[in-house]
Amino acid sequence: MIAVLALLAGVLLGLWLDPTVPAALQPYLPIAVVAALDAVFGGVRAKLDRIFDDKQFVVSFISNVLVAALIVYLGDQLGVGGQLSTGVVVVLGVRIFGNVAAIRRHLFRA
């Protein structure tokens, strides 16, 4: 509940402040958001599985974001930034789909 409220507060704050993303961070922000979303969905699924752990969620969240950003940065340095970020998004998307499927089964028994 608090987490949902925090998410909403963050969204509202972002809409209200309307900051501009620095140019250096622009390639990494979408990937980081997707990675964080993956961690969040994993957390929700774990919660529904009743195996949620705060610390692990925090660690996975942060490391997800950092690893995703690192991969994109590495790809940029190697000259394959676009393809590599696409690959990261695909992998994270697959994981999000799996987590959402598990959540769906939990919620709807279907």
Added chain:
Amino acid sequence: MSDEHTQTGTGWPQPAEPTRPDGPAGEPDPRPEAPDPDELSPLSPQERPSGEDEDPSAAPAEGVAAAGPAAVVSPWRRFSSAAVVIVVLLGLLGFTLAVQLKMTSTDSSLAAARQEDLVRILYDLEAREIRLRQDIAALEESQRQLRSGEQGRQAALEEATRRADELGILAGTLPARGPGLTVRFQAGAKPISAVRVLDAVQELRGAGAEAMQISGGDQATVRIVASTYFLNGENGALIVDGRPLTGPFTITVLGDPATMRTALNIPGGVVASVAGDGGNVIVEEREVAEVSALHVPRPLEHARPVS
């Protein structure tokens, strides 16, 4: 979030233990398409029947039973650190999500475009620039041609104007001014005859006269052109191109004054002849003489230009 976590079944883990207790792989997932254990990253090592992580009251109740007083403090600390961090992280996620969505949706300019699109746009712009440069070169070329053509027309116009002026002066249709002479014929006992005037005109023409007019005593003035004729009238009058002029006559002529004066004064010339008739010829040099009388050209009836 690397390795999976197993449920030890012992309840709360010991604080001194590593957070990831070893054991068998994660609990078998009954679902056929179960994701690999990494996706279950936020697995908890402990089993909590209540499942309320944010509920601090539930955890100590278990912790007391399992691990004693040390575990009573631990859930509190975990709540105040990890849960707060979770809240902060989720808030940050929402923030960046909103920012990213807003930037992507509103910023349709080049800053949000992908690199391949930018490269394509750049190519398009370069091709367009090349086309426009070619257009500029072609237009400048045509402008240069038109300008030179205009200059040519201008030069032709000036030449034609100059020739028209020359011919107009020659044909007597334009007034003229310049250095020249005034030749005044004063009759003596005999009136000035047309022959003498014609002699004077021929002499002046031979000396390079360019424009001439003759005026009588009543200021009537006639331009002398190629077709001008002189006749003797009555009472010493002179008929020039059909107009009667009374003496004394004055010829105004434009040309080289010294040459014409010499031509008039040659022995047996105009001055001598008039003097022989008892008359007098006064020749005055003028810095600026003016031939203002105009000859009305006759329309040509028979002659046609050969072009």
